[in-house]
Amino acid sequence: xxxxxxxxxxxxxxxxxxxxxLNTVHRAxxxxxxxxxxxxxxxxxxYFHVMNIDPADPKKADRDRxxxxxxxxxxxxxxxxxxxxxxxxxxxxxxxxxxSILQGHPCMKRVPGVDxxxxxxxxxxxxxxxxxxxRDRLKLSFNVYCLLGDGECQEGQVWEAAMYAGVHKVxxxxxxVDYNKVQLAETVEHTLGLEPFADKWRAFGxxxxxxxxxxVAALVETLERAxxxxxxxxxxxxxxxxxxKGVSFMENQYAWHGKAPDDKQFAQAVAELExx
Amino acid sequence: xNIGQMIAPRLAYGEALAELVVQDDRVVVLDADVATSxxxxxxxxxxxxxxxxxxxxxQNMMCIAAGMSTLGLIPYACTFAVFASKRAxxxxxxxxxxxxxxxxxxxxYGGIPTGKAGAxxxxxxxxxxxxxxxxxxxxxxxxxxxxKQAVLAAHKLDGPxxxxxxxxxxxxxxxxxxxxxxxxxxxxxxGQDVTIISTGLMTxxxxxxxxxxxxEGIQARVLHVHTIKPLDEQAILSAASxxxxxxxxxxxxxxxxxxxxxxxLLCERHPARVKRIGLPDCFGESGDNEKIFTxxxxxxxxxxxxxxxxxx
Numbered sequence: 001x002x003x004x005x006x007x008x009x010x011x012x013x014x015x016x017x018x019x020x021x022l023n024t025v026h027r028a029x030x031x032x033x034x035x036x037x038x039x040x041x042x043x044x045x046x047y048f049h050v051m052n053i054d055p056a057d058p059k060k061a062d063r064d065r066x067x068x069x070x071x072x073x074x075x076x077x078x079x080x081x082x083x084x085x086x087x088x089x090x091x092x093x094x095x096x097x098x099x100s101i102l103q104g105h106p107c108m109k110r111v112p113g114v115d116x117x118x119x120x121x122x123x124x125x126x127x128x129x130x131x132x133x134x135r136d137r138l139k140l141s142f143n144v145y146c147l148l149g150d151g152e153c154q155e156g157q158v159w160e161a162a163m164y165a166g167v168h169k170v171x172x173x174x175x176x177v178d179y180n181k182v183q184l185a186e187t188v189e190h191t192l193g194l195e196p197f198a199d200k201w202r203a204f205g206x207x208x209x210x211x212x213x214x215x216v217a218a219l220v221e222t223l224e225r226a227x228x229x230x231x232x233x234x235x236x237x238x239x240x241x242x243x244x245k246g247v248s249f250m251e252n253q254y255a256w257h258g259k260a261p262d263d264k265q266f267a268q269a270v271a272e273l274e275x276x
Numbered sequence: 277x278n279i280g281q282m283i284a285p286r287l288a289y290g291e292a293l294a295e296l297v298v299q300d301d302r303v304v305v306l307d308a309d310v311a312t313s314x315x316x317x318x319x320x321x322x323x324x325x326x327x328x329x330x331x332x333x334x335q336n337m338m339c340i341a342a343g344m345s346t347l348g349l350i351p352y353a354c355t356f357a358v359f360a361s362k363r364a365x366x367x368x369x370x371x372x373x374x375x376x377x378x379x380x381x382x383x384x385y386g387g388i389p390t391g392k393a394g395a396x397x398x399x400x401x402x403x404x405x406x407x408x409x410x411x412x413x414x415x416x417x418x419x420x421x422x423x424k425q426a427v428l429a430a431h432k433l434d435g436p437x438x439x440x441x442x443x444x445x446x447x448x449x450x451x452x453x454x455x456x457x458x459x460x461x462x463x464x465x466x467g468q469d470v471t472i473i474s475t476g477l478m479t480x481x482x483x484x485x486x487x488x489x490x491x492e493g494i495q496a497r498v499l500h501v502h503t504i505k506p507l508d509e510q511a512i513l514s515a516a517s518x519x520x521x522x523x524x525x526x527x528x529x530x531x532x533x534x535x536x537x538x539x540x541l542l543c544e545r546h547p548a549r550v551k552r553i554g555l556p557d558c559f560g561e562s563g564d565n566e567k568i569f570t571x572x573x574x575x576x577x578x579x580x581x582x583x584x585x586x587x588x
Contacts (some may be wrong), residue, residue, distance in 0.1 A: 015435075067343075082282035107374070109375050117371065118370075120367075122335075123370060126335070130339065130342060131343040133343075134344040134345075134346070161336050164331065197587075
């Protein structure tokens with residue numbers, strides 16, 4: 001069992017990140033809100049508990065790598081990086097503006113802490129494999145984490161990557177799927193269902209773990225165990241989440257995939273978060 | 277390599293990489309199940325630990341290469357030019373060119389010669405596609421000597437490079453003393469009457485055309501442009517101002533390649549007569565290489581005729 005104080009602290013952190021996401025998209029008037037809110041606890045546990053990273057030295061050679069293959073969830077990604085200290089929280093106010101380091105999709109050349117540029121779905125897992133292969137070649141020892149969207153797993157390249165990593169037992173590679181069951185224009189099931197999802201990953205040679213992607217204690221336990229198990233080969237964590245988590249009128253609504261709240265909606269969303 | 281000898285540039289490509297992986301441990305070679313065609317099998321043989329067989333998954337290969345480069349490795353991701361530029365276009369653009377990663381993308385089987393594989397394997401749009409990507413350097417060597425030099429030059433350049441190689445034997449034009457400098461056109465022949473600007477295997481034909489024209493009293497300047505991007509603007513502008521017109525010759529669609537690059541430059545900076553020789557916006561086909569070049573009016577005599585028309 002993980003110390004309850006640690007869990008409580010992570011939960012508070014998640015609350016702050018969720019609030020930063022809403023601030024960011026509301027101020028910018030755009031951004032991928034739904035898939036950011038679903039990834040909050042995953043990012044929180046990775047950035048504040050699991051990963052070996054140092055905001056003071058974002059390029060240190062033996063840092064754990066994080067590839068956010070679902071590149072559109074930048075409001076969550078940037079909020080986690082800012083909260084972790086990679087850049088000032090005020091920088092979030094520049095999100096999506098001309099000249100900002102915080103582009104709509106993450107650019108590794110602009111943002112401290114971003115290890116790989118993404119935005120075109122399906123590419124991140126391959127990049128994470130490349131990092132793992134290079135790490136082994138260079139005799140370094142760090143873990144590589146890759147966050148995938150569920151809809152993203154409809155991309156063929158994800159399975160090219162999965163096949164390669166499974167066959168070659170690429171180690172210290174942990175993929176996490178933000179399995180929120182809703183994509184841009186419909187539910188996943190009504191778009192192109194992924195089930196039996198765990199079986200698919202197993203058939204490609206992966207270990208599979210599942211957990212509630214909003215239960216911080218479950219995430220801590222699952223991601224810690226997955227990190228250990230990944231020494232034997234790749235592992236995917238199917239994190240069951242809710243798109244738009246935390247804001248009643250956004251939850252499970254594909255309409256909130258790529259939309260920002262107006263002033264009234266923002267006020268209501270903030271009130272709900274504060275009441276929680 | 278002796279001048280005039282017929283050598284397939286892809287052989288030089290494989291040999292150059294096989295030497296490079298021994299000299300520099302950061303260099304890794306990835307291939308998508310065409311290692312015996314691209315000749316990266318030579319790397320697999322001499323240094324298997326530097327060779328990564330990705331399987332028939334070009335998109336995965338490009339992004340694996342990108343990921344490797346973020347740790348300081350220098351990956352050469354190799355496949356046929358059609359697949360490097362089209363199947364994996366988005367991966368090369370977003371994962372490699374956009375973050376300006378130090379990945380070398382190699383497109384084998386440029387243009388018509390593919391061993392009679394036909395249109396599906398003939399890369400006629402690759403230069404156009406790669407040229408439209410910001411941050412991309414494009415090298416189209418003419419022969420085996422330059423192919424080897426291009427591999428080494430790309431290694432010295434920190435950033436994405438597309439290297440287009442040739443499958444079939446073509447005449448060696450340059451000896452070991454040849455100086456291959458990225459972005460610098462090579463004057464094959466001096467001349468003040470008309471200019472032929474060529475790239476890749478078409479430079480051998482351009483050189484021959486220059487000789488035939490000289491036999492008729494026409495002094496053609498022949499410029500070999502091995503770097504399509506960045507273009508040697510000064511050499512082209514000088515040719516435009518000092519000769520009657522420009523004939524471009526490339527083993528690629530006339531849309532988007534060398535001819536387009538030259539025409540774009542001249543339209544803006546020094547309007548001049550330009551005739552583009554290349555595939556006339558059509559797909560290729562299977563068959564004897566030289567017969568295809570002739571059928572598509574891309575052979576030496578077509579360059580000669582175009583040069584003469586410039587002087588009329």
